[in-house]
Amino acid sequence: MFSGLTKELCIEFYKKMLLIRKFEEKVVEMVNINEIRGTTHEYMGEEAVAVGVCSALEPKDIITSTHRGHGHIIAKGGDVKYMMAELYGRIEGYNCGKGGSMHIADPNIGIFGANGIVGAGVPIAVGGALASKLRKTGQVAVAFYGDGGANQGVVHESMNMAAIWKLPVIFVCENNQYAVSTPFTYSSAIKKLSERAKAYGFAGFTIDGQDVKVVYEATKKAVEKARSSKGPTLLEFVTYRYAGHFTAEPVFGLNYRTQDEIDFWKSSKDPIAIWSKRLYEEGVWTQEEASKVDQCVENKISEAVEFARGGHWPKPEDALKDMYATEHNNIPSKGWF
Amino acid sequence: MQQIRYLQALAEALHQEMLINQDVFVIGEDVRQSLRGITKGFFAEFGPDRVIDTPISESGFVGIASGAAIAGMRPVVEFQVSQFVFFAFDQLVDQVQKLRYMSGGKLNIPVTYIIPGSGARGGLAGQHSDHPYPYLLHGGMKVVIPSTPYDAKGLLVSAIREDDPVIVFAPIRLLAKKGDVPEEEYTIPLGVGEIKREGSDLTVVATGHLVGEALNLAQGLENDGISIEIFDPRTLLPLDKELLKKSISKTGRLVIFDDSNRTCGFAAEISAIVAEECFDSLKAPIKRITRADVPVPFSLPMEDYVLPNEEHLRNAIKIVLSY
Numbered sequence: 001m002f003s004g005l006t007k008e009l010c011i012e013f014y015k016k017m018l019l020i021r022k023f024e025e026k027v028v029e030m031v032n033i034n035e036i037r038g039t040t041h042e043y044m045g046e047e048a049v050a051v052g053v054c055s056a057l058e059p060k061d062i063i064t065s066t067h068r069g070h071g072h073i074i075a076k077g078g079d080v081k082y083m084m085a086e087l088y089g090r091i092e093g094y095n096c097g098k099g100g101s102m103h104i105a106d107p108n109i110g111i112f113g114a115n116g117i118v119g120a121g122v123p124i125a126v127g128g129a130l131a132s133k134l135r136k137t138g139q140v141a142v143a144f145y146g147d148g149g150a151n152q153g154v155v156h157e158s159m160n161m162a163a164i165w166k167l168p169v170i171f172v173c174e175n176n177q178y179a180v181s182t183p184f185t186y187s188s189a190i191k192k193l194s195e196r197a198k199a200y201g202f203a204g205f206t207i208d209g210q211d212v213k214v215v216y217e218a219t220k221k222a223v224e225k226a227r228s229s230k231g232p233t234l235l236e237f238v239t240y241r242y243a244g245h246f247t248a249e250p251v252f253g254l255n256y257r258t259q260d261e262i263d264f265w266k267s268s269k270d271p272i273a274i275w276s277k278r279l280y281e282e283g284v285w286t287q288e289e290a291s292k293v294d295q296c297v298e299n300k301i302s303e304a305v306e307f308a309r310g311g312h313w314p315k316p317e318d319a320l321k322d323m324y325a326t327e328h329n330n331i332p333s334k335g336w337f
Numbered sequence: 338m339q340q341i342r343y344l345q346a347l348a349e350a351l352h353q354e355m356l357i358n359q360d361v362f363v364i365g366e367d368v369r370q371s372l373r374g375i376t377k378g379f380f381a382e383f384g385p386d387r388v389i390d391t392p393i394s395e396s397g398f399v400g401i402a403s404g405a406a407i408a409g410m411r412p413v414v415e416f417q418v419s420q421f422v423f424f425a426f427d428q429l430v431d432q433v434q435k436l437r438y439m440s441g442g443k444l445n446i447p448v449t450y451i452i453p454g455s456g457a458r459g460g461l462a463g464q465h466s467d468h469p470y471p472y473l474l475h476g477g478m479k480v481v482i483p484s485t486p487y488d489a490k491g492l493l494v495s496a497i498r499e500d501d502p503v504i505v506f507a508p509i510r511l512l513a514k515k516g517d518v519p520e521e522e523y524t525i526p527l528g529v530g531e532i533k534r535e536g537s538d539l540t541v542v543a544t545g546h547l548v549g550e551a552l553n554l555a556q557g558l559e560n561d562g563i564s565i566e567i568f569d570p571r572t573l574l575p576l577d578k579e580l581l582k583k584s585i586s587k588t589g590r591l592v593i594f595d596d597s598n599r600t601c602g603f604a605a606e607i608s609a610i611v612a613e614e615c616f617d618s619l620k621a622p623i624k625r626i627t628r629a630d631v632p633v634p635f636s637l638p639m640e641d642y643v644l645p646n647e648e649h650l651r652n653a654i655k656i657v658l659s660y
Contacts, residue, residue, distance in 0.1 A: 330576060
């Protein structure tokens, strides 16, 4: 057995990573046959980061996510049924079909929203941390962003304010090495994005993002620091996205990375394969237990698709609802008579 | 009743809300010292957790206020200059104003933004003189622009208590104006305009500091036998369309007097609403007096030239009455 991890947690890591993977495989399938509209941004390959980070959090803790948010939402406790229904545009979805893949939010489980604008969720997480400090709730906030988001001005502004106010926030930079087609090595003159934390006066670490245990343990430390009022930490997890920037990327004919590179990560750095293998090697589980978990995940995905397909379409006029919490005459305007 | 300045009326509103509700805090640049004067003395009274100075990071602190609001607080964000909203445009228009809708109503964001000193103040040129509310109206944000000290206090209280983002523009030309303001708390609901002057010949829709200018002019025109009605919407969104339409059905003539840009400005919207919905009442074409569509120039003769003024309004009224 691994030191410090219970068997339950070890299996939970695996189960959640697999749930993310299988959810997305199904989503891609459904996008490709147009059963899910639009396009989605796959997280496959990066599962250890979301699961390692969110497993170190409590339910009351806060995250903000990105356009590539499925993994974060599932890892923070999102239910794949309501997620799938949201992607299907049904009222049973997390956000009644108003947001879709890039915008799942549920503050009841600490999800202050995935976000379609790169870097934009980061100050929102810092605001959650500010509220935690002012109201002494003990919550920690995690701002997920990527190597692309790392170059947005608002991310830097947010880090600076988090530092001067010693806020309980963790900046989790998922360095999957490409911002759409632009390599991280092109857009940053330094090799480790974690070094940027120094500029704001807090610690930053660059960590292997493919090993869920390593991610979890690094996050645990940052969470303890945040909860004991010692301020922010930047955790850069080096990871890799298997799919394109978005589902439709293959038809764009981009040529920014080699198949060899993709194959290398898939064959030797896959977070789920690595973890599964270690669980056998360390004697944490048996083949039988593993199959049970696999089956359970498969069932959850089938149930989610069934739930989404059986969900109800919103009434078209629901499009005019939810704009304002305090309602008034005449708003929002329709565009016609 | 006490006579206080517009700025003090805003300060009283914020002060009362901070006393009543522990979740209200003020955040922005130079709010400890209170560059603009709304939060004078607040730091000593409420301390650093409720009067939060920020670095010069508009985008960042607007987003931070949103996050705190989602977590259940009620931040009041102060912008020292109206143009600073441009720096925070994504956070205002694409985040705070959309997140409730896009989350199917799950994310509530009760934030108030206040701009004490919006508009041209003489000699500050193109980047410190705007009234950028049309941009925010376009994004669906609730917009308030009080024209008197009394309205300023009652509307700011309502803005802070509203469960949505609300932006309050306090025109620089009004900050020192005095008026009757009750010491006790009171509210003026959003979405309720006011007829500031009854008249029968023509309706002037005026906003912010231009309400006072329109009232002056109307007083003078009374001697010429011209009866002007002045409608102050007070909140640009939600708009009190019913009161506007009632006024037009009475007078049949409309001039809009607004200090934002002409193209796709607030006056354009009022004009469109009345043309579409009150055509049968109209006896004459609608006229707009607005800013010119250029940045406010520095040099005084040019600044005066591009801004809406009483003379422009008088001409427009004459033209509309000539039909």
